[in-house]
Amino acid sequence: MAAVGEGTPSSRGPRRDPPRRPPRDGYGVYVYPNSFFRYEGEWKGGRKHGHGKLLFKDGSYYEGAFVDGEITGEGRRHWAWSGDTFSGQFVLGEPQGYGVMEYKAGGCYEGEVSHGMREGHGFLVDRDGQVYQGSFHDNKRHGPGQMLFKNGDKYDGDWVRDQRQGHGVLRCADGSTYEGQWHSDVFSGLGSMAHCSGVTYYGLWINGHPAEQATRIVILGPEVMEVAQGSPFSVNVQLLQDHGEIAKSESGRVLQISAGVRYVQLSAYSEVSFFKVDRDNQETLIQTPFGFECIPYPVSSPAAGVPGPRAAKRGAEADVPLPRRDLELDLGALCGQEGTPGGLLAGGHTPHCPGACQRVDQGCAEFTDVLLGPPPPGYHPFLFLDSLHKKAGSRSRGSLHPGGTPPTAQEPPGGSRPEGSATEEQPAAAYPGEYVLMIHDVTTPPFLGRTLPPAFKHLRVVAKRADRPPHVLEEGPEASSGWQAHGCTPEPPAPR
Numbered sequence: 001m002a003a004v005g006e007g008t009p010s011s012r013g014p015r016r017d018p019p020r021r022p023p024r025d026g027y028g029v030y031v032y033p034n035s036f037f038r039y040e041g042e043w044k045g046g047r048k049h050g051h052g053k054l055l056f057k058d059g060s061y062y063e064g065a066f067v068d069g070e071i072t073g074e075g076r077r078h079w080a081w082s083g084d085t086f087s088g089q090f091v092l093g094e095p096q097g098y099g100v101m102e103y104k105a106g107g108c109y110e111g112e113v114s115h116g117m118r119e120g121h122g123f124l125v126d127r128d129g130q131v132y133q134g135s136f137h138d139n140k141r142h143g144p145g146q147m148l149f150k151n152g153d154k155y156d157g158d159w160v161r162d163q164r165q166g167h168g169v170l171r172c173a174d175g176s177t178y179e180g181q182w183h184s185d186v187f188s189g190l191g192s193m194a195h196c197s198g199v200t201y202y203g204l205w206i207n208g209h210p211a212e213q214a215t216r217i218v219i220l221g222p223e224v225m226e227v228a229q230g231s232p233f234s235v236n237v238q239l240l241q242d243h244g245e246i247a248k249s250e251s252g253r254v255l256q257i258s259a260g261v262r263y264v265q266l267s268a269y270s271e272v273s274f275f276k277v278d279r280d281n282q283e284t285l286i287q288t289p290f291g292f293e294c295i296p297y298p299v300s301s302p303a304a305g306v307p308g309p310r311a312a313k314r315g316a317e318a319d320v321p322l323p324r325r326d327l328e329l330d331l332g333a334l335c336g337q338e339g340t341p342g343g344l345l346a347g348g349h350t351p352h353c354p355g356a357c358q359r360v361d362q363g364c365a366e367f368t369d370v371l372l373g374p375p376p377p378g379y380h381p382f383l384f385l386d387s388l389h390k391k392a393g394s395r396s397r398g399s400l401h402p403g404g405t406p407p408t409a410q411e412p413p414g415g416s417r418p419e420g421s422a423t424e425e426q427p428a429a430a431y432p433g434e435y436v437l438m439i440h441d442v443t444t445p446p447f448l449g450r451t452l453p454p455a456f457k458h459l460r461v462v463a464k465r466a467d468r469p470p471h472v473l474e475e476g477p478e479a480s481s482g483w484q485a486h487g488c489t490p491e492p493p494a495p496r
Contacts, residue, residue: 047066075090083104097112106128165185166182224458255441439454441454
């Protein structure tokens with residue numbers, strides 16, 4: 001009998017082979033006891049040595065050089081959990097030296113690495129296609145470097161932990177250039193910008209914005225400027241900061257001058273003269289800070305190449321659309337006029353005024369030889385002087401209606417011009433009265449996306465003494481002050 005406890009072959013478990021030992025030398029395959037690693041390649045002295053491929057159970061792998069059992073030398077490593085792949089130099093299992101990292105999310109890096117991180121000089125393309133070439137530290141852009149952004153901007157300068165910081169030059173795709181100090185990825189410190197619009201700024205920047213930037217336009221001079229009829233004059237303008245200082249750090253903004261005539265509503269029997277505006281045109285009223293509205297009025301700068309008053313009149317007939325809507329400009333007691341936003345005349349069209357714009361130089365600009373032109377085409381002068389005619393008798397010298405009695409508002413004549421209206425050639429200059437000058441920031445594109453609000457100046461045109469009509473010298477408070485207030489008022493409806 002068999003001894004107790006001596007088992008039979010059928011009662012014993014399956015026979016297990018002792019664990020395999022790694023190959024000693026040459027080529028061989030070895031699966032590690034934990035079954036997580038599998039190596040296939042060259043061996044030396046029982047260690048991985050030479051070229052081989054180490055597979056990981058999660059799908060990762062390394063293929064390349066081994067030295068004394070360690071991943072060292074040239075090779076290729078793929079990480080299954082991230083999808084990234086590195087090809088290059090390895091030391092003790094980590095990317096070290098020089099290589100190329102391909103990212104599953106997009107982009108790649110080629111350059112120096114240390115302990116698996118970007119370190120030293122390299123070339124990085126991110127998932128958006130942006131390109132950086134320069135220094136890295138701790139896997140971040142750090143030190144001098146150049147970057148091409150996806151919008152076309154180019155930066156060349158200092159970096160600190162993935163942000164532009166220090167000194168750098170930014171060349172924007174639109175042609176603008178900034179050179180100066182940076183902090184936390186924005187302009188900060190002393191720097192200069194040459195904007196694509198032609199504006200330049202040199203000075204202090206705080207959190208990406210000019211510390212001494214202009215915020216408003218101011219027209220210098222008295223509260224009400226007074227000029228003689230037909231005489232050119234100058235307009236001086238300053239750009240001011242929030243606290244009132246001149247924005248001397250800024251140059252190049254384009255400012256445009258425009259003008260307007262005061263819009264007034266007068267009684268039907270006003271003893272004044274008027275402009276009748278063609279009915280088939282439209283006109284938009286412009287709000288002013290002086291408590292009244294105005295309609296556009298032409299302004300020019302002969303010194304800058306704009307034709308003289310009479311030539312400007314003919315040019316206006318061809319280039320400038322007429323004001324629309326029946327309006328009457330008061331020629332005998334005109335009350336004021338104003339500029340058009342952006343220098344636009346009737347219908348929103350830009351006037352043919354090459355000299356109407358000036359560029360700012362260190363926060364200042366000057367418009368020289370500014371001249372208010374004659375009334376635009378479609379503005380027909382005529383008088384409402386029935387009661388005045390009774391007082392003045394047959395006196396007509398200097399009047400717009402020599403001989404005859406002009407029509408009243410209740411008796412508009414037929415035809416294209418009122419009976420008895422002025423038929424002589426239109427004057428070469430603006431009638432005496434009140435006007436408004438406007439200065440607009442028309443810089444294109446706007447500097448840093450901001451357009452300055454317009455500035456207004458009340459302007460009074462006074463008649464030269466030799467040119468004043470007799471009724472103006474003798475009648476009403478306007479006679480004593482030596483000027484006529486001109487305005488604009490709707491034409492009363494014709495009687496049925």
